Amino acid sequence: MDFSESGSNFVRLKDDEFDYIVKFVGGRYGIDLSQKRKLIEARLASELKNNGFKSYEQYISMLQSNPAAIDSFLNKITTNYSYFNREMEHYDFLMRAVIPEIAARKKNTLSIWSAGCSTGEEPYNIAMAVDSALGIKRSSWSVSITATDVSTRALTAARKAEYPESELSSMAPDWVKNYMTKLPNGNYQVCDNIRRVVAFSQFNLMDPFPPHMYDVIFCRNVMIYFKQATSQAIINKFYQRTNEGGYLFIGHSESISHSDNPYKYVKPSIFHKVTK
């Protein structure tokens, strides 16, 4: 019998089931769950119950034969925590260093990738920072922000662009005024001018990258869940997709090994592509 805690929905993972999930998720999505046995059990309990499975064995064989169920599985096992103005120094650096540098090269296009964008706060925040830095020159610039995540649930929330008032506490009052609209239900929605700059799509960072090139790539608090070798391989792929003079931002609690890092170190969590 696999139900180990009487009266609850909790189902304990057998060793081989745990190994299968760790290998499957690590190999296909990069996320290292090897130390997360309790987290898997806690997050998948409702998934088992809602689908009428009594054991992980049944659940896993359904996952193997039903790719559509993978999205729901991913929605459970990914951590989508995000908030506005997270690691504000990055937005400051974007406004004060990156945009003036690009403008000094007489370029008026800006292509940014928010990789692992979760519920949208990061790409909208980037769009607000760009708009605020460009000011009246904004209309003569072409700005595009590609925002990707593997979780369809996070992307649905991101596209909706609706956030409770409590999420706005870290945002400067003039940004709230300029970029957010209060809805009748008391929540706030990102305004159309900002939303139209951001294009969301589902993308797994373990898959080959499309050929598009970016001036700036944000991949913050995503690789923290990956093994070092996986992160390194993804950083090398980001490098291939970064324009000369472009930047990579990672989370402050993440690190890149200095020896294999193709980017030039600027300061903690900020890297520059300079080959000339």
Ligand SMILES: C[S@@+](CC[C@H](N)C(=O)[O-])C[C@H]1O[C@@H](n2cnc3c(N)ncnc32)[C@H](O)[C@@H]1O
């Ligand atoms: C903690 S959130 C970080 C959100 C945002 N970048 C920030 O710093 O606030 C991590 C996101 O990475 C996504 N993620 C995890 N593995 C991924 C993968 N292999 N490909 C794409 N996104 C992934 C998760 O779905 C989650 O939304």
